[in-house]
Amino acid sequence: MGDVRGRFRDDLARYPAPPLGDLVQQSVVQGRRLRRQRRLAQFGAGGSALAMLLVIGLAAGPLGVGADDTGQPGGLNVGSSGGSVDTATPSPAGSSDGAPGGLKSGTGEEQRGDPRPPVPSTTVIDTLRMGAGPDGELLTTTPQGALELLTRLLPKGETSGYASLHSSGAGPGMPYVQLYLDRGDGPGMVRLSIYRDNLGGNPVPGTVELTEMPGNCVQNEMVTVHHSGGLQVNLMISTCLVWDPKGTVPAPAVLSVKEATEIAGNPIWGTQLPAEYVINGAKRFPKLARSNG
């Protein structure tokens, strides 16, 4: 049977395809929505810059003081453990008020009037001004290095359950890691992945997306911050510690969307990290558990 194609054809014949239906029309509708979101993201970036200029102008213009007091207006401080979230862009997903797990309204426009059962929905919720990447000696990002940086960026609490997860499609320096964080209400799970989409046409760097996945307690909410070069940092806020289709092992969501945005938007993230993180991570997590998820 050297004919692989013929064998594929035989297999396809065993599983008849359903009709295409209105797939093309639906793709046009979905494509228009994507265009709208992209325009919104681009407008948000421009609007944020304009708002920032206005603020600086008001502070420094009439009074001639205040410019020094503002430090680095807007944007993320290089090397800081968080960075300010630019709130000049309206957030269609509701307020990110800092309450862990507080953003549950799920009022993404994709869900309005959509009769289909709950499916993952992604909404652009904010736009950050991205700071410059790290300087100095850099090493390829390892899972251990990513955990080292993540644990430094997380809010105060006890961490445990460190693991490196299988991640197909990711290239060198793009780890997928998890840990548990206990902020006093019991441990909750957080996962982080670094990923690059090489297709082009990505949202502008700084675009923040919130993906809500009803029924998936592991990736209940996922904050994606788009960095430069098509790199995405995904931070997943879980409501369980392990995947259980019955959802019988609930755990608190230990990060708010705002906190996750600040962490994922830190400009240190990349396929390379400052050597310090990689080296310290290797020492701190010498035997990292591996998981298929």
Next chain:
Amino acid sequence: MADEDFVEFAQAAAGRLRDAAFLMCHDWHLAQDLTQTTLAKVYANWRRVRRADDPHAYARKILLRCMIDQQRRRSSRELAMSAPPERGEEHPAELRMTLLDAVATLPLRDRAIIVLRYWDDLSVEATAEVVGVSIAVVKSQSMRSLSRLRELLGETRSELFAEERH
């Protein structure tokens, strides 16, 4: 006008894309969703895509990225698979693995290489472009994957998957 161009393109490409998606994911519903998402992304970039030399190649590339994204999102829900049966001949003929079953055991990138080369009939160069790897990787992974498939399917005839187009 642009919409008409796109619809014409999409109607021509949808079935082929969906078949390729199915061969990679073995799930028609998922293949349908991925195809729709792919075409939506093509639509969103249509002005640029229509000027490209080969819009179909661009669409394939997007499809593969959509599959990778989907797998990443789903991975945490997946339970660790037990190891696949090592040799097909351990099973009765009626339970023997199909090629689809065997392909499903490959990593997604290797699955894509096999489907693009042997179903979509792309050249090594075109496959490398879509998958985003070097020509050498496509060649070596094709060989390894075919060897693996041969092993899983328990085929004994030496000519099975022996072809290696360049």
